[in-house]
Structures are given as structure tokens and as C-alpha cells.
Amino acid sequence: MYQLYIANKNYSSWSLRPWLLMRQLQIPFDEQLVTFEEGGSWHKFREFAPNGLVPCLVDGDTRVWDSLAIVEYLAEDYPQIWPEGKGARAWARSAAAEMHSGFGALRDICSMNCGVKVKLSEIPPALQKNIDRIDELWREGLARFGGPFLAGSEFSAVDAFFAPVAIRATNFGLRMSAEATAYIERILALPAMAEWIEAALRETWREPGHEEELLRAGTIVEDLRREPA
Ligand SMILES: N[C@@H](CCC(=O)N[C@@H](CS)C(=O)NCC(=O)O)C(=O)O
Numbered sequence: 001m002y003q004l005y006i007a008n009k010n011y012s013s014w015s016l017r018p019w020l021l022m023r024q025l026q027i028p029f030d031e032q033l034v035t036f037e038e039g040g041s042w043h044k045f046r047e048f049a050p051n052g053l054v055p056c057l058v059d060g061d062t063r064v065w066d067s068l069a070i071v072e073y074l075a076e077d078y079p080q081i082w083p084e085g086k087g088a089r090a091w092a093r094s095a096a097a098e099m100h101s102g103f104g105a106l107r108d109i110c111s112m113n114c115g116v117k118v119k120l121s122e123i124p125p126a127l128q129k130n131i132d133r134i135d136e137l138w139r140e141g142l143a144r145f146g147g148p149f150l151a152g153s154e155f156s157a158v159d160a161f162f163a164p165v166a167i168r169a170t171n172f173g174l175r176m177s178a179e180a181t182a183y184i185e186r187i188l189a190l191p192a193m194a195e196w197i198e199a200a201l202r203e204t205w206r207e208p209g210h211e212e213e214l215l216r217a218g219t220i221v222e223d224l225r226r227e228p229a
Pocket of ligand 1: 036054
């Protein structure tokens with residue numbers, strides 16, 4: 001049985017990607033949730049991941065320590081992880097890679113916090129550029145492959161890679177096109193996504209670094225999380 005190491009569901013956008021993909025595609029795994037440490041989790045996460053980061057997949061003697069590498073490792077046994085058709089797979093891989101290595105302003109300013117809604121104090125040009133590019137990319141995929149998912153009729157790895165954007169866009173009130181907004185609603189309605197968010201809202205752990213990121217971005221308008229113990 002695969003073991004998937006993740007961190008706090010409320011904060012960990014990288015953990016969400018393989019977790020959602022595996023849950024949605026019904027790939028069995030044991031979830032190993034290890035909470036973030038105040039000031040950095042390097043030592044704690046090094047106990048299972050050589051790079052000291054989550055997510056990390058353990059399959060017997062094999063350790064896979066990056067979200068994109070995990071997806072590719074799983075795809076060797078579960079080809080449905082990528083869409084059918086060489087052209088759709090090339091598009092999906094390019095888009096997932098663009099998310100994996102880019103959109104720094106969105107990731108920095110709108111950090112994932114499933115339970116908290118924030119009014120941004122400003123939308124700097126770099127953030128608007130990221131939002132516009134994601135909107136363009138999503139509209140392209142939906143139109144070209146016919147939806148309802150980014151690369152066609154089935155949920156695939158490219159949807160999992162953009163899933164945290166659905167949470168960020170909702171919680172930071174980012175304005176997107178009608179097609180992108182409808183796509184966000186579809187992703188949030190997936191049973192596995194609802195399961196992740198419900199679990200995130202039940203968490204009572206708080207990590208000051210992640211909380212401070214929100215305060216730098218704007219004003220908190222709603223906190224739906226369970227009170228810390
Ligand atoms: N490129 C990596 C990024 C992994 C990453 O940055 N993970 C964050 C959590 S979402 C982490 O482990 N941070 C450790 C820390 O905050 O100390 C991947 O795709 O898996």
C-alpha cells in the first residue's frame with residue numbers, strides 16, 4: 001500500500017495535489033499527516049522525505065519526494081492519471097508543469113488557507129498577470145478538449161495541479177471569467193475536494209508563519225475553522 005506523507009490540510013497546497021488525484025481516481029493509500037513546525041519543518045519532514053518537504057510518497061523501498069514526480073510515478077501503473085490522446089497529454093503535462101514551476105506571485109500573496117477568507121489590500125501587477133494567465137490557460141483547455149475538466153471529460157493530474165487555485169481564488173475573491181468561475185465550482189464540488197476542505201476546517205493546529213502570510217496580503221473577513229484547542 002502506498003503511504004502518502006502530507007502536512008496540515010488547511011495550509012499545504014502541494015500536499016493537496018497528489019492526495020486529491022489519488023482519492024478522486026480511487027488509488028488506495030495510507031495518509032500520513034505530519035503537522036508543520038513553527039519556524040520550518042526541515043528536521044521533522046527529513047524523517048521521511050530527503051528534501052524535507054511534503055508531499056512524499058513511499059512505496060516499499062521507493063521514495064518519491066516531489067508532487068510532479070509522484071504523479072509521474074503513479075502514472076506508470078495508473079495511465080488514467082493523464083488524459084487520453086497524445087496531444088491532450090502534452091497540453092496537460094505542459095500546464096501542470098507551468099503550475100509546478102510558476103505563478104510565484106499567486107503562491108506568495110494568496111497562500112492557501114482553506115478556512116480563511118481575505119480581502120486583498122491590493123492586486124499587484126504580477127498577481128494580476130498570474131490570474132490572467134491561469135484564466136487563459138483554463139479557457140483554452142476547456143474549449144479545446146470539451147470539458148468539463150481541463151483536458152477533457154475526465155478529472156486528471158492537470159486538474160489536481162490547479163485545485164489549490166480554486167481554493168485561493170474563492171478565499172481571496174479573485175475575479176475570473178465565467179468559464180473559469182464555473183470550473184472552480186466544479187472542482188470544489190468534487191467529493192474528494194469537499195472531503196479535504198472539511199478535514200481542513202476541523203483542524204485546530206495553527207502555524208504562525210502561515211497565518212502571518214495572510215495578514216501581509218490583506219484583511220481577514222471570515223475564519224471558518226474550528227477554534228484552536
Ligand atoms: N516542488 C515541491 C514543493 C513542496 C513544498 O514546498 N512543500 C511545502 C508544503 S506545501 C513544505 O514542505 N514546506 C516545508 C516547511 O514549510 O517547512 C513539490 O512539488 O512537491
